[in-house]
Amino acid sequence: MNLEKVVFAFFILLAATLNFGFFIGDIADPVLHNVYELFAAIVVSLIATVLKFGDRTQIGAIHLATSLVADLQLIAAAITWAVAVHVTGVGMTAHVTSSVVSLSGGALFANIVSVVILIIETVMLRR
Amino acid sequence: MSSIFFIVLRRMRAPLIVLIVIYAVSVLGLTLVPGVDANGQPAPPLSFFHAFYFISYTATTIGFGEIPNAFSDAQRLWVTVCIYLTVIGWSYSIVTLLALFQDKAFQSVLVVGRFARRVRHLHEPFYLVCGCGETGALVCRTLDELNIRFVVVEAREERVQELDLEDFKTDVPALAADAQAPKVLQMAGLLHPKCLGVLALTNDDNVNLAIAISTRLLNPGLTVLARAENPMTAANMASFGTHHIINPFERFADYLGLALEAPHTIRLLEWVTGLPGRQMPPMHRPPSGAWVVCGHGRFSRPVVRELAEHDLQVTVITPEAMDAIAPPLRNVIGLGVRAETLCEAGVAEAVGLVAGTDNDVNNLSIAVTAKAMNPDLFVVLRQNRITNASLFEAYGAQFTMVPSRIIAHESMAMIITPLLARFLDGVRGRDDDWAAACCARMEAQFGDEMPQVWSVRIDDQEAPALTAHLKDGGAELSITTRGFELNNECLDALPLMLVGSDRVSLSLFPAGNMPLHCGDELLFAGRGRARDSQRTLLSNANILAYLLTGRERPGGWIWQEYGKKLD
Numbered sequence: 001m002n003l004e005k006v007v008f009a010f011f012i013l014l015a016a017t018l019n020f021g022f023f024i025g026d027i028a029d030p031v032l033h034n035v036y037e038l039f040a041a042i043v044v045s046l047i048a049t050v051l052k053f054g055d056r057t058q059i060g061a062i063h064l065a066t067s068l069v070a071d072l073q074l075i076a077a078a079i080t081w082a083v084a085v086h087v088t089g090v091g092m093t094a095h096v097t098s099s100v101v102s103l104s105g106g107a108l109f110a111n112i113v114s115v116v117i118l119i120i121e122t123v124m125l126r127r
Numbered sequence: 128m129s130s131i132f133f134i135v136l137r138r139m140r141a142p143l144i145v146l147i148v149i150y151a152v153s154v155l156g157l158t159l160v161p162g163v164d165a166n167g168q169p170a171p172p173l174s175f176f177h178a179f180y181f182i183s184y185t186a187t188t189i190g191f192g193e194i195p196n197a198f199s200d201a202q203r204l205w206v207t208v209c210i211y212l213t214v215i216g217w218s219y220s221i222v223t224l225l226a227l228f229q230d231k232a233f234q235s236v237l238v239v240g241r242f243a244r245r246v247r248h249l250h251e252p253f254y255l256v257c258g259c260g261e262t263g264a265l266v267c268r269t270l271d272e273l274n275i276r277f278v279v280v281e282a283r284e285e286r287v288q289e290l291d292l293e294d295f296k297t298d299v300p301a302l303a304a305d306a307q308a309p310k311v312l313q314m315a316g317l318l319h320p321k322c323l324g325v326l327a328l329t330n331d332d333n334v335n336l337a338i339a340i341s342t343r344l345l346n347p348g349l350t351v352l353a354r355a356e357n358p359m360t361a362a363n364m365a366s367f368g369t370h371h372i373i374n375p376f377e378r379f380a381d382y383l384g385l386a387l388e389a390p391h392t393i394r395l396l397e398w399v400t401g402l403p404g405r406q407m408p409p410m411h412r413p414p415s416g417a418w419v420v421c422g423h424g425r426f427s428r429p430v431v432r433e434l435a436e437h438d439l440q441v442t443v444i445t446p447e448a449m450d451a452i453a454p455p456l457r458n459v460i461g462l463g464v465r466a467e468t469l470c471e472a473g474v475a476e477a478v479g480l481v482a483g484t485d486n487d488v489n490n491l492s493i494a495v496t497a498k499a500m501n502p503d504l505f506v507v508l509r510q511n512r513i514t515n516a517s518l519f520e521a522y523g524a525q526f527t528m529v530p531s532r533i534i535a536h537e538s539m540a541m542i543i544t545p546l547l548a549r550f551l552d553g554v555r556g557r558d559d560d561w562a563a564a565c566c567a568r569m570e571a572q573f574g575d576e577m578p579q580v581w582s583v584r585i586d587d588q589e590a591p592a593l594t595a596h597l598k599d600g601g602a603e604l605s606i607t608t609r610g611f612e613l614n615n616e617c618l619d620a621l622p623l624m625l626v627g628s629d630r631v632s633l634s635l636f637p638a639g640n641m642p643l644h645c646g647d648e649l650l651f652a653g654r655g656r657a658r659d660s661q662r663t664l665l666s667n668a669n670i671l672a673y674l675l676t677g678r679e680r681p682g683g684w685i686w687q688e689y690g691k692k693l694d
Contacts (some may be wrong), residue, residue: 036158039175043151050144054137082176 011048012118015070016111018044023108027101030092035081038104042074045107048114059121066114073107131233131240138227142220149216150186153209154178163199170196181206186213238302239314245300246316251276254542255315255322257306257338258329259286261513262354262531264293266328269402269539271295273579280306280315282329307337309345317346324350326538332360339369350545352538356425356530371541371548375530378537380429383507383526385555386411387437391562395554398569399547399623399652400540401577411526414505415439416478421463421493423449426509426528427483431456442472463493469500479505483528487515491522546582546650550624553635565636569652572621578652580623583607583665585647590665596675597645605639607649607661609674618660620653 018041025032049067052060077100084096157178164170173181177195184191185206198206227233253276256263263281267290270277279301281287287303304311306329316322327338332355339353352371355361361372386393390412401407417440420427427443434441435456442457443449449458461468463482474480474497482490482497487510494506508524510516519527540547554562569578583589585597596602604625610616625637628646651661664670 035175036155039151039155039158043147046147047144050140050147053140053143054133056133078175085174086176 008051009118011044011051012111012114015041015045015048015067016108016115019070019074019104019108019111023101023104025101027098028094030094030097033097033101038074038078038081038100041104041107042071042078045070045074045111059117063114063117066110066117070107070110070114073103073110077101077103077107131236134233134236135224135227138223139220142216142223146216146220149212150182153182153186153212156205156209157181157202160201160205161199162196162202164196169199173202182209182213185210186217188214239304242300242302243314245298246278246314246319249276249278249300249316249319249321252321252323253277253316253319255280255312255317255325257312257315257325257327258282258334258354259290259301260328260330260531262330262534263326263328264290265402265513265531265535266326266538267295267299268293269535271297271299272403273543275543278315280304280311282306282334305334307334307341309341312338312341313345317342317349322346322349324352324542326542327351327353328534328538329354332357336360336363339364340367343367343369350542352541354534354538371538373534373537375528375533376426377429378533379426379528379530380433383413383430384433384437386526387413387415387434387439389559389562391559391566392554392557394566395562395569396551398566398573398577399550399580400536402536402539403577403579403655405577407575407577409525413507413526414478417442417473417476418479418481419444419469419472419474419477419497420481420483421490422482422484422509424483424485426485426530427481430481430483430507442477444468444472462489464489464496466496466500469493469497474500474504477501477504479507481507481509483507483509485509485511487511487518491518494522494524540580544580544582544650546624546626546648547580549626549633550635550650553624553633557635568621568636572619573652573654578621579655579658580650580652581658583649583651583661585643585645585649592668592671593643593665594645595668596671597643600675602643602675603639604637604641604643604649606643606671606674607665608639608651608653608657609664611660611664611670611674618653618657620651620657620661622649623652624650626650 018037022033022037022041045067049064049071052064052067055061055063080096080100080103084090084092090096154175157173158175159172161172162170181194186209254270256267256277257280259267259279259281263279267277267279274296276297277299279287279290279299281290281301281303282305284303287301290299290301302311302315306312306327317325325338325342327335329335335353335355339351342349342351351369352373353364353369354373354375355364356374356376358374358377361374364372382393390410394410397408415437418434419442420431420434421444423431423443423445431441431443442459444459444461444463446460446462448460459468459472461471463469463484480494480497482493484490484493490508490510494508497504498506505526506524507526507528508519508522510519510527510529513529513531585594587594593602593606604622608618608620608622610618622637623635625634625641626648627633628644634641651658664674
């Protein structure tokens with residue numbers, strides 16, 4: 001067992017699951033989407049990105065790219081939330097909530113791709 | 128470049144993760160700790176947005192204060208923890224980054240990356256010079272004077288640093304690396320489309336051999352010029368088709384032999400293979416008679432062989448007894464620096480002395496001692512190190528042999544003008560009187576300063592205007608050295624050879640009225656400015672037409688059409 005692989009897989013999976021947890025539920029209902037969960041998803045996703053730094057292989061490059069996409073989407077969601085709540089003051093209306101959640105949905109897709117790549121890599125190397 | 132990027136990313140992994148975790152913990156804490164409003168009543172904690180904003184400016188030590196409201200004591204307690212945490216996180220990142228930049232391995236990766244990038248971005252034709260010791264430096268300086276770009280690979284780090292301080296006209300990419308490694312050669316532009324040739328000039332025969340064979344295998348089209356001081360290496364190089372192999376010692380012996388039988392021929396060779404702009408050395412006329420040779424190493428062996436071939440009586444002074452000595456050869460045991468040894472070797476009756484040991488001080492000592500015993504002696508000195516030049520100049524031997532200079536002359540001549548090899552062969556085939564007449568012409572034209580030598584092919588690339596003219600009219604050779612005005616002023620250039628378009632017919636020092644044809648190749652000697660003027664003349668149709676017809680030719684299309692109507 002390789003500790004590096006454990007940590008790596010842990011963060012990738014955790015990023016995906018947290019993202020999924022935030023995403024699941026009625027898209028327009030702010031009660032079903034906790035902002036703390038979004039925060040956790042961003043932090044774990046950033047850590048997962050940094051873990052992928054410095055891998056020169058082709059698969060490593062795709063890993064990094066998917067992670068960057070997820071980060072971008074999650075941060076966009078966070079900014080949307082911050083603008084709605086603090087800047088314009090409209091609060092979490094159905095419209096704003098659905099924007100935030102759909103952005104995180106995009107990130108979820110990227111995270112799923114990450115997980116799929118992880119599985120493919122594992123199967124391919126058979127170690 | 129990408130490898131540097133990846134190294135930075137890999138090294139920064141841990142500090143970046145630490146930083147992200149610290150930020151996350153700090154922000155999360157602030158969103159949980161209750162605050163206080165302006166009236167001292169408990170208020171809800173900061174939201175994520177405000178918490179992130181606050182931590183961002185606190186962590187970077189900008190510190191705007193407690194925004195948006197004054198904090199509660201509980202918040203202040205947590206912020207105190209955050210401040211120390213974030214300072215640790217940032218310091219850790221910065222220290223790691225600084226350590227990385229200080230890292231020797233990282234720096235070498237940076238240097239190699241920059242070198243490879245500079246070579247990749249060369250857009251002009253260039254030569255790859257391997258080995259930049261005395262010989263290489265001489266070659267580099269000459270290439271620079273001739274405005275030819277080059278890339279240097281040299282094994283010793285300090286030589287590369289010295290090279291950076293040299294005052295070259297162009298930017299010279301130089302790398303301290305072992306040129307034996309094919310990867311290094313590739314990085315230095317072996318496969319670069321603009322690479323013209325490789326010069327293997329290190330002072331290690333094996334390295335030169337490795338460079339020659341790498342080039343032969345990886346880029347067979349390139350010209351390879353290699354230095355080989357061992358006949359075995361030279362034979363090995365020749366076996367796989369190295370274009371030019373230069374053994375300075377053999378070459379010098381060859382010169383000496385030629386100087387014995389045809390002093391003007393050697394003079395003419397010196398005229399065309401010398402480094403442009405240098406002073407012409409005085410003429411060598413080694414006398415016939417008894418010779419004394421000191422030393423019997425790489426240098427002296429071919430010299431002794433050459434002297435013996437000319438039926439001269441040779442006495443060799445060696446530290447140890449030689450094995451196999453044929454009758455005209457005599458062997459005296461000793462160093463040659465002592466008068467007794469020289470006396471025993473018969474310096475008093477000899478006409479020539481070769482001081483050819485591998486120690487410069489000994490060579491000078493031998494020469495000075497021998498000259499005291501016999502002032503009429505013709506002295507041939509071997510100078511091993513260029514740095515001793517002032518000593519050898521002060522002594523003023525008739526013939527000083529500097530290996531690095533021979534290699535530099537020869538390689539420059541071959542590399543710049545491939546036609547020169549044919550010219551030299553042609554000159555060797557003629558007798559000495561013919562050479563004397565040619566030398567006189569060279570001297571009348573150039574005084575005692577060595578000219579540049581260049582070749583021109585009459586084709587669409589090198590002489591488009593002349594080629595266009597030749598398609599429907601004739602021209603004589605003299606047109607190539609005409610000045611731009613109609614008075615009979617000539618460029619300071621002398622045609623040395625004309626090779627016909629069939630590549631076989633060849634005339635040396637061709638007369639001015641020889642007809643030119645498309646595909647002819649010409650070899651010129653002349654001043655740099657004449658070469659530039661000639662290039663303009665051969666490629667500018669208007670100037671050429673003016674010289675041929677004496678009439679200004681209309682340049683633009685409208686005037687050309689108008690001119691046709693008038694005719």
